[in-house]
Amino acid sequence: MGQRLSCRERHESGLFAAIANGELELVEAMIEQDPSILEQTTGHGRLSALHVAASNGRIEILSMLLDRSVKVDILNRHKQTPLMLAVMHGKTGCVEKLIQAGANILMFDSLRGRTCLHYAAYYGHIGCLKAILSAAHSTPIADSWGFARFVNIRDGNGATPLHLAALQKRPECLHTLLENGALVCASTGGFGYPGSTPLHLAARGGSLDCIRVLLAWGADRLQLDSSGRIPFTVALKHKHRACAALLDPSSAAPLVWPAPLKFISELNQEAKALLEKALMEANREREKTLLKKADMPQSPLHSDSEDDDMASEASNVELCCICFDQVCTIEVKPCGHQMCAHCTLALCCHKRPDPATTCPAGPVCPFCRGSIDQLIVAEFKTSGDTEVESSPAKPRRSRKSNFSEGSSSFKGLSAMGPFGIGGRSSGKFAAEKE
Numbered sequence: 001m002g003q004r005l006s007c008r009e010r011h012e013s014g015l016f017a018a019i020a021n022g023e024l025e026l027v028e029a030m031i032e033q034d035p036s037i038l039e040q041t042t043g044h045g046r047l048s049a050l051h052v053a054a055s056n057g058r059i060e061i062l063s064m065l066l067d068r069s070v071k072v073d074i075l076n077r078h079k080q081t082p083l084m085l086a087v088m089h090g091k092t093g094c095v096e097k098l099i100q101a102g103a104n105i106l107m108f109d110s111l112r113g114r115t116c117l118h119y120a121a122y123y124g125h126i127g128c129l130k131a132i133l134s135a136a137h138s139t140p141i142a143d144s145w146g147f148a149r150f151v152n153i154r155d156g157n158g159a160t161p162l163h164l165a166a167l168q169k170r171p172e173c174l175h176t177l178l179e180n181g182a183l184v185c186a187s188t189g190g191f192g193y194p195g196s197t198p199l200h201l202a203a204r205g206g207s208l209d210c211i212r213v214l215l216a217w218g219a220d221r222l223q224l225d226s227s228g229r230i231p232f233t234v235a236l237k238h239k240h241r242a243c244a245a246l247l248d249p250s251s252a253a254p255l256v257w258p259a260p261l262k263f264i265s266e267l268n269q270e271a272k273a274l275l276e277k278a279l280m281e282a283n284r285e286r287e288k289t290l291l292k293k294a295d296m297p298q299s300p301l302h303s304d305s306e307d308d309d310m311a312s313e314a315s316n317v318e319l320c321c322i323c324f325d326q327v328c329t330i331e332v333k334p335c336g337h338q339m340c341a342h343c344t345l346a347l348c349c350h351k352r353p354d355p356a357t358t359c360p361a362g363p364v365c366p367f368c369r370g371s372i373d374q375l376i377v378a379e380f381k382t383s384g385d386t387e388v389e390s391s392p393a394k395p396r397r398s399r400k401s402n403f404s405e406g407s408s409s410f411k412g413l414s415a416m417g418p419f420g421i422g423g424r425s426s427g428k429f430a431a432e433k434e
């Protein structure tokens with residue numbers, strides 16, 4: 001390296017240091033003195049001033065540079081935009097500012113052909129991920145490319161953002177991507193050749209949380225990768241035994257979020273959160289058995305004290321008439337019948353529309369067999385006297401006694417005697433026999 005920096009070079013390195021440190025006035029003074037300094041880039045990476053501001057989260061300097069009409073999508077050596085670097089470093093404020101300034105979310109770097117959405121999923125910055133998705137909804141991308149295509153965009157290796165989130169153990173990003181239309185069984189292979197699915201990569205990464213989310217969204221445990229392996233084999237190869245236990249195709253299949261049902265896709269946030277929680281709880285109960293069989297420590301995520309809290313809370317509210325175990329939290333519209341989130345979910349998961357028929361018949365209300373137009377969160381009633389006339393008699397005793405038998409939240413799903421759901425797969429509701 002040259003021992004002596006020229007005056008000019010010293011000035012430039014000073015500029016980038018000042019930007020990185022967020023010294024707005026100093027940076028402004030340097031630009032006043034020599035506006036051409038903005039055309040300079042750092043040494044090997046060829047980062048521009050805007051790149052340095054974005055990756056360091058210096059939003060004021062970033063705004064000032066944009067006001068001076070610096071090109072928002074200026075590229076560095078690897079064709080990375082300032083937006084990509086802001087996303088990589090999780091600088092959500094800068095990401096939003098750059099998008100406002102018109103940054104293109106559909107640029108590909110030259111390293112692996114990745115977009116800013118790939119970066120967000122890979123580095124696990126959920127705030128950045130959401131900012132990009134919301135931009136994708138409102139910018140011309142949605143019109144020209146289509147939102148779904150953007151969410152499932154592939155990098156140079158065929159990996160979608162969902163693949164990268166699975167590999168890097170980012171369950172929150174996985175969930176957000178899936179909610180936004182990411183294809184759970186997307187394959188990295190092209191032209192009809194098999195490749196890895198997100199489930200294969202989650203098995204390699206060894207994240208139980210990611211595997212849970214993917215399975216709950218319908219990931220296929222039997223899909224083969226290019227080496228002819230199922231995710232189970234991949235988990236075993238990488239010595240993730242707990243993951244392998246969940247991925248073992250011979251073990252009971254988990255409940256899958258009934259996304260195709262119309263009223264499920266139209267749930268409000270509150271009702272959705274209740275049902276999703278019930279789904280994850282039901283699947284965790286199933287996991288307990290699997291992990292016990294595999295002689296693995298049980299999931300720390302499930303705490304029994306949580307159930308106890310619910311039990312005391314439940315002592316003076318109405319119990320679900322299907323399981324006599326959980327509190328009624330979901331109300332069916334228009335009939336007004338109520339049941340617990342677990343039973344609602346069981347109903348929806350066991351009676352999904354048949355893709356083979358053109359007119360899918362969804363589940364009906366188990367009490368009156370009326371159609372289900374909407375599910376809402378039931379309002380808590382503290383007194384049993386204010387019952388809806390049409391609702392069947394409800395038991396009004398404390399559920400405390402139920403807990404002595406080692407009751408669990410999953411019981412709601414397995415103990416559905418009144419509706420003929422005996423075992424795990426018999427899956428026949430009275431309502432189904434019409």
Ligand SMILES: [Zn+2]
Nearest residue numbers: 320323340343
């Ligand atoms: Zn119930």
Ligand SMILES: [Zn+2]
Nearest residue numbers: 335337365368
């Ligand atoms: Zn009803």
